[in-house]
Amino acid sequence: MSQIELDQVARKILTDNDQGGYTVPTKGLYPYQWNWDSVFVARGFATFDTDRAWREIELLFEGQWRDGMVPHILFRKDDPSYFPGPSVWGTDGGPIPSSGHSQPPVAATIVRDLLELDASDAALDRAKLLFPKILQWHRWFMAYRDPDNLGVIAVIHPWESGRDNLPDWDDALRGVEIKDVAPYERKDTSHVDPAMRPHKEDYDRYLSIVAACRKVGWEPEKVARTCPFFVADPGITFILLRACRDLLALADRLGETAAQPEVEGWISRMETGAARLWNSELKAHVAMNLRTGKQSDGVSSASFLAPYAGLTDPEVLKPLREHFDRISAKVRYLMPSYDPEHQAYEHLRYWRGPVWAMVNFMIARGFAEAGDPGRSDRLRRDTAALIQTGGFAEYFSPETAEAAGGGSFSWTAAIWLAWARPSQADQAA
Numbered sequence: 531m532s533q534i535e536l537d538q539v540a541r542k543i544l545t546d547n548d549q550g551g552y553t554v555p556t557k558g559l560y561p562y563q564w565n566w567d568s569v570f571v572a573r574g575f576a577t578f579d580t581d582r583a584w585r586e587i588e589l590l591f592e593g594q595w596r597d598g599m600v601p602h603i604l605f606r607k608d609d610p611s612y613f614p615g616p617s618v619w620g621t622d623g624g625p626i627p628s629s630g631h632s633q634p635p636v637a638a639t640i641v642r643d644l645l646e647l648d649a650s651d652a653a654l655d656r657a658k659l660l661f662p663k664i665l666q667w668h669r670w671f672m673a674y675r676d677p678d679n680l681g682v683i684a685v686i687h688p689w690e691s692g693r694d695n696l697p698d699w700d701d702a703l704r705g706v707e708i709k710d711v712a713p714y715e716r717k718d719t720s721h722v723d724p725a726m727r728p729h730k731e732d733y734d735r736y737l738s739i740v741a742a743c744r745k746v747g748w749e750p751e752k753v754a755r756t757c758p759f760f761v762a763d764p765g766i767t768f769i770l771l772r773a774c775r776d777l778l779a780l781a782d783r784l785g786e787t788a789a790q791p792e793v794e795g796w797i798s799r800m801e802t803g804a805a806r807l808w809n810s811e812l813k814a815h816v817a818m819n820l821r822t823g824k825q826s827d828g829v830s831s832a833s834f835l836a837p838y839a840g841l842t843d844p845e846v847l848k849p850l851r852e853h854f855d856r857i858s859a860k861v862r863y864l865m866p867s868y869d870p871e872h873q874a875y876e877h878l879r880y881w882r883g884p885v886w887a888m889v890n891f892m893i894a895r896g897f898a899e900a901g902d903p904g905r906s907d908r909l910r911r912d913t914a915a916l917i918q919t920g921g922f923a924e925y926f927s928p929e930t931a932e933a934a935g936g937g938s939f940s941w942t943a944a945i946w947l948a949w950a951r952p953s954q955a956d957q958a959a
């Protein structure tokens with residue numbers, strides 16, 4: 531397919547998945563509004579319909595809870611083709627039925643992008659309305675996902691990380707007792723090949739965590755203290771750290787200076803705290819089980835988000851570049867979600883090896899900002915090649931470019947339009 535045709539298909543995927551103001555990740559497998567999907571989708575819409583881009587984020591924040599949390603799924607209408615639906619979550623924290631935890635907070639970063647693309651008065655007004663909501667969401671993360679002021683952000687469920695099936699969660703997940711799980715029927719494996727999805731035992735534990743949080747009424751202090759899963763995640767920590775820097779810039783732009791000292795405090799807390807996630811043997815940031823203090827032992831795609839978070843000390847950057855080059859010698863397409871030399875790596879099982887376009891987008895941005903345009907562009911070219919070969923899939927094999935998971939996927943289309951598509955300059959060359 532030519533580039534123009536791919537552009538057209540990408541736009542059509544977004545408009546077809548549009549449910550009237552919010553966009554589903556893909557029909558069938560994910561029939562609701564997902565948090566970080568919507569935000570990346572907004573970035574894609576911004577390339578051809580800025581009004582629609584703002585709308586996507588505004589609708590996401592309509593689901594914000596009274597305590598500030600923005601849920602990972604908004605169940606705007608009942609869809610029996612998805613499990614676990616609203617009755618399993620049993621939440622009551624906000625105006626729209628939802629899941630009970632959040633997802634990586636990319637909104638501040640993308641809202642800042644939207645303002646750069648569209649600085650009309652109307653856009654400024656919309657950003658002003660979103661600003662306090664995003665601030666409140668970040669405050670919620672700092673209070674309830676870092677209750678001991680460690681400067682690292684925990685996830686209470688693998689799904690909160692957005693990298694659901696990552697080997698980093700295995701050890702902590704094994705510690706979750708399987709209990710209070712009513713008989714259930716999975717729906718994901720009827721939409722896609724079970725070999726690309728998590729195992730049944732993992733699913734039992736996912737549901738046990740949900741049951742434990744439901745028992746304490748999803749009250750955030752109680753969840754933080756009692757949830758059987760509480761693992762500091764470099765992905766969410768780096769994404770929030772980055773988002774706080776963007777929020778600070780937004781505050782400046784929007785005249786919201788009163789919020790700045792608080793946001794600056796969060797930034798320095800995470801800048802210091804990130805060192806706790808540094809695995810000195812591996813020389814990379816990894817996850818850490820905050821209930822036991824145990825670090826995970828593999829390089830994941832989130833390890834490469836340190837520069838995106840603004841952590842660019844040579845002691846971090848140099849080993850990261852070495853990991854980058856080592857991994858690029860092992861697989862054809864970057865960046866695998868898990869180290870291809872780790873025993874847990876599987877090139878097609880989700881989050882245990884495959885490549886996600888939006889993760890590449892963030893990693894590349896960080897490398898470019900850290901003065902490494904070569905590695906940044908390598909990521910862009912690989913992402914473009916994966917899409918040109920495999921189409922707009924949910925994720926791809928880093929070895930063969932095989933398309934995996936769901937098809938006609940919104941964030942893959944959005945990332946194509948916003949970043950991965952070869953630029954005019956490339957085509958002229």
Ligand code: GLC
Nearest residue numbers: 555560564566567692693694
């Ligand atoms: C999977 C991914 C998650 C994403 C969701 C919808 O659960 O792990 O990150 O938000 O699908 O695309």
